[in-house]
Amino acid sequence: MDDIMIALAKGRLAKKAMGLLNEIGITCEEMEDKTSRKLIFANKELGLKFFLAKASDVPTYVEYGAADIGIVGRDTILEEGRKMYEVLDLRMGKCKMCVAGPKEAKDKLLHGELIRVATKYPNIAKDYFYNKKHQTVEIIKLNGSVELAPIVGLSEVIVDIVETGETLKENGLVVLEEICPLSARMVVNQVSMKMEHKRITKIMNDLKEILKQKEM
Numbered sequence: 494m495d496d497i498m499i500a501l502a503k504g505r506l507a508k509k510a511m512g513l514l515n516e517i518g519i520t521c522e523e524m525e526d527k528t529s530r531k532l533i534f535a536n537k538e539l540g541l542k543f544f545l546a547k548a549s550d551v552p553t554y555v556e557y558g559a560a561d562i563g564i565v566g567r568d569t570i571l572e573e574g575r576k577m578y579e580v581l582d583l584r585m586g587k588c589k590m591c592v593a594g595p596k597e598a599k600d601k602l603l604h605g606e607l608i609r610v611a612t613k614y615p616n617i618a619k620d621y622f623y624n625k626k627h628q629t630v631e632i633i634k635l636n637g638s639v640e641l642a643p644i645v646g647l648s649e650v651i652v653d654i655v656e657t658g659e660t661l662k663e664n665g666l667v668v669l670e671e672i673c674p675l676s677a678r679m680v681v682n683q684v685s686m687k688m689e690h691k692r693i694t695k696i697m698n699d700l701k702e703i704l705k706q707k708e709m
């Protein structure tokens with residue numbers, strides 16, 4: 494029997510995801526050794542392997558079947574637009590995709606002025622402004638610390654993730670429009686879903702059960 498390969502988005506989410514997997518008996522001792530430079534971690538008894546990847550690469554690994562299962566934020570799923578099944582909302586890492594900026598930018602948004610939008614998520618921003626709001630904007634792709642853009646005059650507004658709102662607040666910015674809610678999702682390769690149906694649905698159902706218990 495082949496191992497099931499699980500790709501986790503590096504960082505905060507990976508820790509939380511492993512915590513949840515631990516609760517359904519999926520553990521990985523190898524992963525806990527922080528000094529190790531290993532990229533792939535195995536739990537031989539369970540027939541599982543894990544790797545950590547940059548969040549935006551997780552959908553790529555899953556679409557091509559290099560990973561059978563991925564755990565990644567909905568922001569990345571929407572942005573990457575890869576072919577795969579999104580099977581479960583893990584209800585963690587909850588936050589929102591928002592348009593934010595100085596409060597004075599509200600008027601420009603309302604009047605449909607040609608504004609510049611800085612973001613790490615150009616596809617989400619395009620879909621929102623062009624397809625949902627039918628507003629022409631100029632989208633500027635950045636790779637991090639997007640909140641800087643309206644402060645230094647690169648753009649009027651940003652499209653970014655807001656979790657606690659602390660980053661916006663500390664930088665004198667506010668949420669101007671909410672685009673959509675976000676949270677971590679379990680995604681599955683389309684072929685793996687057929688070939689490994691039993692093992693993958695077992696993981697999925699165990700997770701569903703534990704999530705249900707948490708809600709109660």
Ligand code: PRP
Pocket residue numbers: 636637638639640653654655656657658659660661
């Ligand atoms: C994310 C996001 C915001 C911040 C929001 O950035 O892009 O900057 O977190 O969180 P808050 O509402 O709780 O303040 P991240 O820390 O991933 O770093 P980055 O900006 O360099 O991508």
